[in-house]
Amino acid sequence: MSPSTITLLFLLFAVIMFVLEKIPLGVTSMIVCIGLVVTGVLDVKTAFAGFIDSNVILFVAMFIVGGALFETGMANKIGGIVTKFAKTERMLIIAIKIIVGLMSGILSNTGTAAVLIPVVIGIAAKSGYKRSRLLMPLVFAAAMGGNLSLIGAPGNLIAQSALSEIGLKFGFFEYAVVGMPILIVGILFYATIGYRLLPSHDVKDDGAFDTTKNFDNVPKWKQWLSLIILVFMIFEDKIGIKLCISGGIGALLLILTGVISEKDALKSIDLKTIFLFGGTLSLASALQETGAGEVIANKVIGALGANPSPYILTLVVFLLCCIMTNFMSNTATTALMVPICLSIAQGMRADPRAVLMACVIGGSCAYATPIGMPANTMVVGAGGYKFMDYVKAGFPLIIIATVVSMIILPIAFPFFP
Secondary structure: OOHHHHHHHHHHHHHHHHHHOOOOHHHHHHHHHHHHHHOOOOOHHHHOHHHHOHHHHHHHHHHHHHHHHHHHOHHHHHHHHHHHHOOOHHHHHHHHHHHHHHHHHHOOHHHHHHHHHHHHHHHHHHHOOOHHHHHHHHHHHHHHHOOOOOOOOHHHHHHHHHHHOOOOOOOOOOOHHHHHHHHHHHHHHHHOHHHHHOOOOOOOOOOOOOOOOOOOOOOHHHHHHHHHHHHHHHOHHHOOOOHHHHHHHHHHHHHHOOOOOHHHHHHHOOHHHHHHHHHHHHHHHHHHHOOHHHHHHHHHHHOOOOOOOHHHHHHHHHHHHHHHHOOOOHHHHHHHHHHHHHHHHHHOOOOOHHHHHHHHHHHOOOOOOOOOOHHHHHOHHHHOOOHHHHHHHHHHHHHHHHHHHHHHHHHHOOOOO
16 A cells, blocks of 8 residues: 555544544544554654644743733733723624734734734633633634735745746735635624634633632732733744744743743643644645645646636635645645646646635635644634534635635636736
């Protein structure tokens, strides 16, 4: 059996186990990770590289920074300020999606979600609303906001790089031509019909984000230092430091200054998230290294024939990227699909910008699984989410993004201008 076939079988196993949840998500991820080594698809170093991925380092750092915000009571204080203005749960959801969506347009979408997760949990604690109702809109908005500018998400720059090689480019805010309408319709959807689809779970504070403490005796300087470090991390790209490094610096400073104890810092790290993310990265690596991902892409696009309709091609590219990005990283999906899409568009002598825009926007639609993007994984434990929660709440957003994109793309980016 070829390595690509074995990889596809492990992908099928993971999907079935994630849906059924007969065993914990993190355990499924580790079975896949170790299974890929035992079957010889990946070597040990490659299979476990996910556990030293920069996003895993970011997770650890942000759990500690988030833990400090709660240990000092600053998260609850911020929550109290926000809930004075947003009086209902529906208003909170709208406010969170607007703020996070716009921030993600000019900052890292993963970074924006990471630094605001503890703030939103604090808002939930102060308002009395369930955090599971607020955290999913947060991560969805972060993904949608990444499509507002050239620097919103890594995939945007991958498409730009490919275009530059043939003398074309996207403007800095040109992604917003499609991204902004998706964000607006997405916000309206979850404020109305989609409001009922958001999961409602009672989550116990098991140490990671304890919102039940009395914070009256916490020194003010500890509260403010935890907030200053959080703000410092938001602007990490402006000072030329990677988010995982600035997060690590922040976490170390919080421990060294005594804002959070070493014991509480370690207790705040959610290992379920680490195992889920680190383990499934091995599957993403296998899809790339064995060529299984490329086989899927070529088979699907090849089925369209030698001279496919550019509109059908764009729709198929969009949907294929949507599916793949929910099991691979959006960056990996875009990196895989961009050269394929570019060569097909050039073969048709069409303007490739429409197809590449579909590729990038589709590659950001990682709403339907907890492993689709790092932010989704970060809130699994905090929101008490199950795999099917993402499917029920996130799949309609993929439909919305598809419909909006297919209306706007042919108008804004004609194939044969």
